[in-house]
Amino acid sequence: MSNKGKLDRRFFLKGGSLAILSSIPLLYWSPIFQQTVPTHDYLKSKELMVMRSLLQAWTNEWPFFVKPVKPIKAESYQAELELGLNGVLSVVRPDKRDELILLLKLLSYGPSCFFLTGHFSPWSDPEKVTQILSRWRVSSKLVEKKVYMAFSSLFAASYYGNKLSWSVIGYPGPPDYVTYIEEEKKL
């Protein structure tokens, strides 16, 4: 994995350089992903921490998955979500993945983090992270809009790409079409 983007301020100002971040695939919950490289293989520990705290704030108040009748435990819930994230990183177009990793790198580095969030290191404070997301949501700065939109599909996909989320939103799943066809044939 190439992680060689430069941490310079010009990066932000270059029109369109963060553009592809919003193109995270809709994903991606499939057994295949469970065999892919774990997230921490793509991300260094600092970047992983940023990703985790953003994911936590984003999905705050989303219920734990239910498996199949009981909610699953906090740790396995977190693990499920990260597996979803990992799915994104493993199927995403390489140039887009590099941009995402670069963004996380920028967010994990004090000065560039300040540029994007107004804080030098907010990641261990969930309240601050939620405030940052709320600010990005209404921001009129192009960079912040792009970053917000990028995470929007990424995190939603990590959660709702997982079939365990279906029951918490009342989705009954697809109909059993095989039976359906057979019934039709009998007519």
Place this chain on the structure above:
Amino acid sequence: MIVQSLKDISLTSDLNFDVVVVGSGPGGSLSGLKAAQQGKKVAILEMGRPLQTKDFVLDEATAYKNLYQEAAGRTSLDGAITILQGRALGGGSTINWTSSFRTPELTLKYWQKYFGLKDLSMEKLLPFFKEAESLIGVKDGEITPNRNNDLLAEGLSKIGAKHGLIKRNVRGCQNLGYCGLGCPVGAKQSALVTSLPMANKLGAEIFCDAVAERFIWKNSRVEALEVSVRGLQNQKYIFKAKTFICAAGAIGSPALLLRSKVADPYETLGKRTFIHPTTISGAIFKEKVEAYYGAPQTVYSDHFLPTKLEEEAAGFKLEVPPIHPLLLATSLPIFGKDHYELMKNLPYIQATIALQRDGFHPESQGGRVILKNGRPFLDYKFTPYMEKAFRQSLLVMGEAQLAAGAYEVMPIHRQGLRVKSLGALLKHVNELSMKALELKVVSAHVMGGCAMGARPQESVTDPSGRFHHLENLVIRDGSLFPTGIGTNPMLSIMGLVGQLSS
């Protein structure tokens, strides 16, 4: 149908054909079939995987990964528009929602007047529409609308807007509602179950996992096509043919020509790419809507589309999308509690979409396909003219949803709020910015980029679809359209390709 993966073909195989077709969407498959019917030795190349009806599963994540360009994550260059396109055997027809419309007459008249496309009159196209409709089983009335569609009709009736029922290309539809994931019972009459197996029966060879990299050309002729196996770019196959048909779809076809560095003296290639930029309005009802079940699109309204050739406003067509969890969740640019509060209403959510007619006004000239490291991007910018139509569409959709009895409506926007009354909707939508990356804009209708026209200064192909600068290269897909069309494009592509191939 016998489909080969290019992976399994030896590099030393004889790859000489009369006709090589790039892309197996409705355009490519039909032109491949026509060539095979004329007794030609045909190869159809498709970059998607060799998946057919039996392989389709009703799981969004799997389907998006297997059957869509960039796993359904393709966007415009600035990330503001989500672009859905098929990357599958059968192209977009394998994953589309089966709505079948002929090209609006107004669009054809516009093309005749402004692009010199004299042969594209309804009278001349009619036999080819009929032929295509009979091939893909287009008919109406087979399915009763699901509640998602019904509510659109009810709301439109209440606000006095005309609407109608959509004809669909299905045979024996089981009304499952999962057309967007590939029909698992083969009822949808996509290219996958019509033109492709028919062409195959007549001897056309079909290669999947085959990425056309570039045309190799000399003087005024294409000599060969360089093709690689998807994911293995270092292994190059050389396909030779007398005629090459480029049908890689909008974005795909101009990108292939750009990679081939073909002549482009007037810099028209990739320009005039249209997308019917689409806005979304969500509504929550007290009754169950279950918009995930039942044929996705059965009701439409053209009430807000222009009726005169030179009408000022862009206008839009109204339809509904199917609502499955992943598609809905990733379309909502909100987070935390707001996001979940909406998602947990899934069974009660109705959504309406407005497809803006682009390409008919100086402030609606489409986007441009460009390459970055050989990969295509669509640079498409909104203008104040388009933003005006976005705003109007969100108001009209919300009004219709409230009239149908919605408890709450919500424009799908970064700062969208749930509102309960028409007054609140008006105030809210009028305060929202309609700029890029503010409201959610999607497109499932990419067109143009290799525009046909009588004048080389403003087109890429001549009116017969032949590329201006290479005599044995023709385009046969939706990239030929010189504007958007104001309706769902599949049947228009098939009618046009039928006529051009005759």
